[in-house]
Amino acid sequence: MGSALSSGAGACKYCPKPATSTRRQLRQYSNIHPLCLHQLPPHIDLSQHQGSEHPTLTEYLIHVFTETYRTDFDDHTWSDQGRYPSSGGSVTVSMPPFGSILRLTGDRDVPVEVDKRVKGEGRFAFLARRSCHHIDDVEFSELDTTLAQDHCGKEALYDPSIFDGIELLKWDAKDLQRAVIELDPEWRVERVQMSMYEMFHELPKIGGKKLLQNRVFHVLCITAHSSAYHLPKASDIETMSHAQSHTMQLAINIHALQNVQSIVSRSRFQASSKTYSLKAQALVQATERQKKHNGNKVTEGKYCSLERLREACDRDPDTPENYHRWDMMTKSDAGGCTRLAPRSTKRKETLNAIAKDVEYVLQYIRQQRLAAISIGDLTF
Numbered sequence: 001m002g003s004a005l006s007s008g009a010g011a012c013k014y015c016p017k018p019a020t021s022t023r024r025q026l027r028q029y030s031n032i033h034p035l036c037l038h039q040l041p042p043h044i045d046l047s048q049h050q051g052s053e054h055p056t057l058t059e060y061l062i063h064v065f066t067e068t069y070r071t072d073f074d075d076h077t078w079s080d081q082g083r084y085p086s087s088g089g090s091v092t093v094s095m096p097p098f099g100s101i102l103r104l105t106g107d108r109d110v111p112v113e114v115d116k117r118v119k120g121e122g123r124f125a126f127l128a129r130r131s132c133h134h135i136d137d138v139e140f141s142e143l144d145t146t147l148a149q150d151h152c153g154k155e156a157l158y159d160p161s162i163f164d165g166i167e168l169l170k171w172d173a174k175d176l177q178r179a180v181i182e183l184d185p186e187w188r189v190e191r192v193q194m195s196m197y198e199m200f201h202e203l204p205k206i207g208g209k210k211l212l213q214n215r216v217f218h219v220l221c222i223t224a225h226s227s228a229y230h231l232p233k234a235s236d237i238e239t240m241s242h243a244q245s246h247t248m249q250l251a252i253n254i255h256a257l258q259n260v261q262s263i264v265s266r267s268r269f270q271a272s273s274k275t276y277s278l279k280a281q282a283l284v285q286a287t288e289r290q291k292k293h294n295g296n297k298v299t300e301g302k303y304c305s306l307e308r309l310r311e312a313c314d315r316d317p318d319t320p321e322n323y324h325r326w327d328m329m330t331k332s333d334a335g336g337c338t339r340l341a342p343r344s345t346k347r348k349e350t351l352n353a354i355a356k357d358v359e360y361v362l363q364y365i366r367q368q369r370l371a372a373i374s375i376g377d378l379t380f
Ligand SMILES: [Zn+2]
Pocket: 004, 012, 013, 014, 015, 016, 017, 019, 036, 037, 038, 256
């Protein structure tokens, strides 16, 4: 099998960009232009197809994280777009006590309160949200397990619009750990996960009618856990004790990977017919919902996103430091005829949709606690 580069010309078969200079180019990762085969870091499954003009794993992580750790979620370039739920409304999730199988205390009504935010203009704008979670409402470990470990796999469990999510390629933990050692020590990165995912989303009906095709998104998902983040006026000892994680999702050009056997065999996106397509083996284990969508056309969408999760840093009286903080920013193009909707409408809908994810995550954590309680009941 040949590489992505056609011989001599220096052009790529799969994308309009000249491929030969990629390795030396500092690509901007926070955009929705899909990554091509030669822009991905090496992986054993890609080795026959990539040629030599790809970044090393270390180079790749340095490029991505440089942008990540430079991102300021609080500077003056952000504009507030109101709250979710909107004024007057209130949404709560009834949360059973954490780690208490005896149920000595009752459920807590945990509020869902999200700040909606925007940075930039037009189609280049980042849409974002910020939510703060009191240490008595939710444990940091619960947020971290849900959001920063196997990110896309968990998303497929808690986001009701997703009807299938497949891990197409996973980078080896030992290779990633070797690269982590070479990263900027100031980032204090301890461990990194990296996988390629394929996510199928069902779009809502409009006026009771199914007007829009379902969407498929292909992403490279990278999570970095750091031992600490910088607290203003805090000593080094205090700073050391507060964890944070960053999760980046970057769009992937799946058409450039159609010769990679392991990816094609796992994928449920039939690239030639643009359909959601379950192979015989997958069909045996498929849910009713997946069977219903099998064989249907899907539209390819693109997004990139950055999420940051920070542990609360104080257990003193009610101060902002008593809250775990979760930020997310995204740029997306859902593709298809959603392009016809006015940008202001789409922006409003997207901001509300990403705010609603906070509620889904709290509901998922509630389910996990309930499951732990019922296992406890069986044990006693
Ligand atoms: Zn290319």
